[in-house]
Amino acid sequence: MAVVMHGVLLAATAATAATGHASLVDWGTFVVAAAIVLSGAIGVVVARNPVHSALMLVMTLFGIAVLFVLQRDDFLAAVQVIVYAGAIVVLFLFVIMFLGVDREENIAAEPLRGQRPLAVALVALGVTGLLLLGEVSKWTIGALSVAGSTDSSTSNVAQLGTSVYTTYLFPFEVTSALLVIAVVGAVALARRPPAVVTAPDLDLDDGLVDESAPATDDAHQEVTP
Amino acid sequence: MTGATSALNGNISGEWYLALAAVLFAIGAFGLLIRRNVLVMFMCVELMLNAANLTFVTFANMLHDIGGQVLVFFVLVVAAAEVVVGLGIVVAIFRRRANATADDFHLMKG
Structure with missing residues (x-):
C-alpha cells in the first residue's frame, strides 16, 4: 500500500511538473481521499457484519465529500455529510438493529454456481469499456455553461440556489411530490394490518x-x- | 489520460475523478451482484449512486455548468426516498419471515 501511494505521489509530482498548475497539496488530498473512498467501498462489499458495512459506507461518503470540497463544491459536500452520513446511514443502522440481523454472514458460501466469476467478468468488462472509451475519445464534449456558469465570483450556495429556483423550478416541485409519495408509501408499508377476528x-x-x-x-x- | 478542460477543476484534471468514479461504481455493482444480504445490497446501491454523484460534480466543473451540481441535489432526494421505501419493504418482509437473504424473497412467485 505504501509503495503504491509513493508511486502515485511520484506520478503526481511528474504531472505537476508537466502541467505546471496542479499543486502537491491538491494531489495529496485527492490521493488520500481516493484511497479512503476505495477502501471504504471494498469494506462495504467484503464485510461480513452489516453494521461494519454501514460504517465502511460512512467512510466512503466522507471521502466523496472531501472530493466535492476539492472541486469547490462546498454546499453539496455539507449536504453529503448531513444527508448521507447523518440520515441515510443512521436509517440503515436503525433497521439493522431493529431487525436484529447484525449477525455475520458466511461470505465463502456461494448459493448460485458460477455467480461470482460471472459478476467479476461482467464488472471488469463494463469498467474496461468505460475507461477505454474515455481514453480513445474525449471525456467531455458539448457546450460550456448551458444551465448557468460556475464562476468563482459568487458563492457556490448562491449559484445553486438561483439555479434551483429559476431554471430547475419544476423538477424541484416534482421532488416534493416524490418525497410525499415516499413518506406515504413508507407509512403504508409500516402499518400493521388490522387485527383479524378469529x-x-x-x-x-x-x-x-x-x-x-x-x-x-x-x-x-x-x-x- | 489526456484531453479535456481542467482549468477550474481544483487544479487536478477531471479524468482522475471520472476514473475513480468508474472504479467506485464497479465496486458497487460487484457488491450488488455477489452479496445476498438485502441491506448490504442497498448499501452497494448507495455506492453506485455516489459514484454517479461524483461524476456529475466532475462534469459540472469540467463544463463550468451549475446543472451538474443541481442534478446531484436531485439524486440525493431520490436516494433518500429510495432508502425509505426500500427499507420499509425490507421491514415488511421481515415481519413475515425472519431471514435477510435475497434468496428467500420469492413471495410473489406463483
Whole structure:
C-alpha cells in the first residue's frame, strides 16, 4: 500500500511538473481521499457484519465529500455529510438493529454456481469499456455553461440556489411530490394490518405459520375493493 | 489520460475523478451482484449512486455548468426516498419471515 501511494505521489509530482498548475497539496488530498473512498467501498462489499458495512459506507461518503470540497463544491459536500452520513446511514443502522440481523454472514458460501466469476467478468468488462472509451475519445464534449456558469465570483450556495429556483423550478416541485409519495408509501408499508377476528378455538400460539396465514387473507381483502 | 478542460477543476484534471468514479461504481455493482444480504445490497446501491454523484460534480466543473451540481441535489432526494421505501419493504418482509437473504424473497412467485 505504501509503495503504491509513493508511486502515485511520484506520478503526481511528474504531472505537476508537466502541467505546471496542479499543486502537491491538491494531489495529496485527492490521493488520500481516493484511497479512503476505495477502501471504504471494498469494506462495504467484503464485510461480513452489516453494521461494519454501514460504517465502511460512512467512510466512503466522507471521502466523496472531501472530493466535492476539492472541486469547490462546498454546499453539496455539507449536504453529503448531513444527508448521507447523518440520515441515510443512521436509517440503515436503525433497521439493522431493529431487525436484529447484525449477525455475520458466511461470505465463502456461494448459493448460485458460477455467480461470482460471472459478476467479476461482467464488472471488469463494463469498467474496461468505460475507461477505454474515455481514453480513445474525449471525456467531455458539448457546450460550456448551458444551465448557468460556475464562476468563482459568487458563492457556490448562491449559484445553486438561483439555479434551483429559476431554471430547475419544476423538477424541484416534482421532488416534493416524490418525497410525499415516499413518506406515504413508507407509512403504508409500516402499518400493521388490522387485527383479524378469529374463532375462539383457534390456537394463536403457534408462531410464524399461524400469523402468516390470516395476514395473507387480510391482504387479499384489502386488494379486492 | 489526456484531453479535456481542467482549468477550474481544483487544479487536478477531471479524468482522475471520472476514473475513480468508474472504479467506485464497479465496486458497487460487484457488491450488488455477489452479496445476498438485502441491506448490504442497498448499501452497494448507495455506492453506485455516489459514484454517479461524483461524476456529475466532475462534469459540472469540467463544463463550468451549475446543472451538474443541481442534478446531484436531485439524486440525493431520490436516494433518500429510495432508502425509505426500500427499507420499509425490507421491514415488511421481515415481519413475515425472519431471514435477510435475497434468496428467500420469492413471495410473489406463483
